[in-house]
Amino acid sequence: xxxxxxxxxxxxxxxxxxxxxxxxxxxxxxxxxxxxxxxxxxxxxxxxxxxxxxxxxxxxxxxxxxxxxxxxxxxxxxxxxxxxxxxxxxxxxxxxxxxxxxxxxxxxxxxxxxxxxxxxxxxxxxxxxxxxxxxxxxxxxxxxxxxxxxxxxxxxxxxxxxxxxxxxxxxxxxxxxxxxxxxxxxxxxxxxxxxxxxxxxxxxxxx
Numbered sequence: 001x002x003x004x005x006x007x008x009x010x011x012x013x014x015x016x017x018x019x020x021x022x023x024x025x026x027x028x029x030x031x032x033x034x035x036x037x038x039x040x041x042x043x044x045x046x047x048x049x050x051x052x053x054x055x056x057x058x059x060x061x062x063x064x065x066x067x068x069x070x071x072x073x074x075x076x077x078x079x080x081x082x083x084x085x086x087x088x089x090x091x092x093x094x095x096x097x098x099x100x101x102x103x104x105x106x107x108x109x110x111x112x113x114x115x116x117x118x119x120x121x122x123x124x125x126x127x128x129x130x131x132x133x134x135x136x137x138x139x140x141x142x143x144x145x146x147x148x149x150x151x152x153x154x155x156x157x158x159x160x161x162x163x164x165x166x167x168x169x170x171x172x173x174x175x176x177x178x179x180x181x182x183x184x185x186x187x188x189x190x191x192x193x194x195x196x197x198x199x200x201x202x203x204x205x206x207x
Contacts, residue, residue, distance in 0.1 A: 020047040028057025029073075033092045040094070075102055084159050122148075 024035045027050040038044040054060055058072025078085040079099050089097065107118040116132060119125050126144045130137040 019045075021045045022047070024048045026050065026057065027052075027055040029059060030057075032056070036092055036094075040091075075106065084155060088158070 021044040022035070022038050024031045024046060027048050031048060032055070035046045035048045039046045060071045062069055062071065079089065080086060086099075102120055104120050105117045106120050109116045109118070114132075117128070119128065122144060126140055129140045133140070
């Protein structure tokens with residue numbers, strides 16, 4: 001979660017490490033989301049602990065021999081402007097994450113006797129599969145219909161769960177305050193395995 005990380009002095013860290021409302025172990029997507037929402041919406045004093053030298057869990061990337069690789073998330077769908085999912089991501093990240101549109105052909109499968117391009121449009125994707133595998137056309141149509149209905153159900157449930165969070169605990173009109181500022185530090189001497197990060201009430205710091 002981009003949060004404008006900065007440095008912390010050891011004196012500041014010692015002063016702020018006396019007690020916390022919440023301790024989150026792990027700075028993966030779930031840990032950062034939970035810590036950020038608790039700090040942002042509830043004004044909680046949150047401590048996030050991470051043993052890795054890099055934050056983000058499965059959002060990490062690495063480079064080998066000039067190629068960039070992801071360890072988990074490689075692309076996400078449903079994040080167009082105005083979508084409910086985009087609203088959730090903007091809430092968790094404070095709008096700091098900038099999204100880039102995928103190309104129309106977002107994946108290409110290469111097999112010994114077949115190359116198949118995956119278009120971003122679901123209708124075109126289903127039609128291309130049916131053309132490539134005509135015997136399976138009815139099953140392909142049923143599958144895409146099931147996915148559409150499952151996605152619609154999930155969207156309704158996600159909105160029902162998230163709407164109170166986005167509006168604030170007391171419903172629409174409750175101000176949640178400005179997004180928290182976060183700071184990063186290098187950890188305490190003698191604690192190389194688990195690096196703590198201090199957070200003031202209503203602010204989140206990760207490291």
